[in-house]
Amino acid sequence: MSSDASHDLELLRAVAAGDEEALGRLYDRHAGWLTVRLSRRCSSPEVVDQAVQDTFLALWRGAETYRGGGDVGAFIWGIGIRRLIDALRREGPSMRWSWSTRRSKSSEVVVSAEDQVLVGVEHGRLAPALASLSPELRAALEATVLDGLTTAEAARLLGVAEGTVKSRCHRARQALRAALADAQGPTLPNEHTWGTT
Amino acid sequence: MTTPFPDQVASADGPGGHLGGEVLAAYATNRLDEVAAWSVEAHVTTCSACRVALRAFVDRDRLARNRSVLLAAAAVGEPGPARRLLSRVGVPEHLLGLLAATPSLRRSWLLSVLGVLAVVAGESVLANHLWNRGSGSTWGVLVPFLLVGPLLVLGGVALAFLPLFDPSHQLAAAAPFPGVNLLLARAVSALLAALLPVAVAAFFVPGPGWLPAAMLLPCLAVWCVALAAVTVVGATAAAVVSAATWVLPVIVVAASHPALAVVRWHAQVAWAALAAAAAVVAFVRRDRFEMGWTR
Incomplete structure (x- = not known):
């Protein structure tokens, strides 16, 4: 390589x-x-x-x-x-993708265990925690963390106000922290209990 | 790396830990759940083998089209104000890219057209002033201008056709455009780019008032003959043939008649007939355009 x-x-x-x-x-x-x-x-x-x-x-x-x-x-x-x-x-x-079309489709591909290892999805409790986030919060994280955009750039990409991106990232971080701290692992709290500010 | 673009997808159990074809396909068609897609993107950002493998899931024509537009835009440089205006008006970007890469539209060519016209028109004015003292009875001084006008149109078309002068020729030949449309777009733009300066210059030479209008049909006829000839013979021979269809009549007429007879209305009928006949030939043999292009 x-x-x-x-x-x-x-x-x-x-x-x-x-x-x-x-x-x-x-x-x-x-x-x-x-x-x-x-x-x-x-x-x-x-x-x-x-x-x-x-x-x-x-x-x-x-x-x-x-x-x-x-x-x-x-x-x-x-x-x-x-x-x-x-x-x-x-x-x-x-x-822009609207939130409804952005959501993963019904014909979702199930990643095989072998591929999961390669992709890294299986690591720890991060994946289920991410999956449990609401699409809006996940998109905000995607833009700022994965895409490496600033808050202002993420706001333009997502078509929302800059303050909205900030608060969504904040809520997403809180949610992830709560999910990772939860010793029970897979039994994550419902999105609604910590999705509100 | 001798083959930097392997078309086969790295298998999931391949060396180095690359993504399987199924995962890449699901990712490329947006069928992967978001968390898995994140992981794929995180991996792809740093893994060039999987990046290259993803290419197989994008429409080839789409990639090729974007490639030709990109290379044309790169060959031309920054878009000027004229191009930005055309883009605003709604001319498709890919057409603009290829037109802008046409040598006959480049600034240097337009400048040389204007330069030649200025010299020839200036010479006519000067000669008229010196010899005729404005009597205006014979228009022999106009022969150089008459000769040059349609030839400039022809030069523009030839530059648009001849691969020799055209850095974008290879990418245009590789572009998924119907060759006829591309060539016609370039030929029409070359015609207009030369026709306008010629008509304007005709206002300044010491000729009759109808001269600018009288130049249009001969220019069009020579242009049509060039298009028709390129479907029959190679591009270079077509340029010679179509130049001769203008130069010979002008010289022959100038030797025996008043020079302007070649653009008076009897002659205009002949030019119109020639243009129509050549247009029919070019239309009937339009699928041969690409051969003339590649020769």
Whole structure:
């Protein structure tokens, strides 16, 4: 994997230096997963495509430079999610996933035990605690923790006020803390008892 | 890494602990519950093998289309005010990208069109002033301008067609566009980009008032002949053939008649007929456009 990582670094450097072929190869390596991941946060394929193109154009034009440290994937994701927020702002709020569609579908795939180990879902009591959060709280956590956005950016992505993101993150942290402190493990308290402020 | 893009999905029990194809597929189609999806994303952020594997679950055409738009945009540089305006008006972004990558629309080409027109028109004005003293009886001084106008249109179209001059040729050929639409869009934009300066310049040369309008049909005819010829012969030969359909009549007419006869209304009928005939040929043989393109 280290050869892959150094390959990505070489590509990034070549792209910043104006190598069009390197831009194409960087796109081939990263556009796929970026498209998938952005699509989970925006219902419009056009807006996602725009954000993906903007991401690589930003790299090409040197608007974003990799300063080393951290994975290239995380670096590209940081650009991509912010370009998506910009594209969403231009397109208007209707393109965001509504909470109802955002909720996982009925035809949910059951992850096999083997895959659970690999994915890390099985670790400790965090997974059931996360699963028990209300979709709104989970989305706020996702944006701020997993996506690495600031509160202001998360608010734009989710289409809510900044204060709402703050209070939801606060409530989510409280809920997680309570769930993890609960020695009983799987018998988690009902969402309603600690979902209120 | 000799093959950086393995199409096969890493198996769940593969070395290094990568995600299974089923999990990736479920994640890519949004069928994974959110907590599992979080874990997948956390893993994918740092695992380049699984990142590359995810590519298999995205529509190939979609990725290819975005790729060609991206490379065209990269080749062109920052969008100028004209492009932003067209984008506002609602011209699709991917079409703008490919049009902007058309060499005949580049600033350097437009500047050279204007430069040539300025020189030729200035020469006509000067010659008229020196020799005719404004008597205006013979328009022989207009021959250079007459010759150059439609040829500039032709030059723009040729630049739009000839792979030699076009850095975006490869990506345009790889783009999932119907080749005809792409070529027509580029050819029409090249026609308009040259037609406008020629018509404006016709106002300034010492000719009759109807000259700007009279230049339009010959330009259109030469343009149609170029499109028709490119379906029959290669792009280079088509450029020569269509240039000859304009240059030869102008020279022959100028030798025996008043120079302007080549754009008077008898001639206009001939140009219109030629344009129509060439347009029919180009339309009938439109599926051969791509061959002319790749030659």
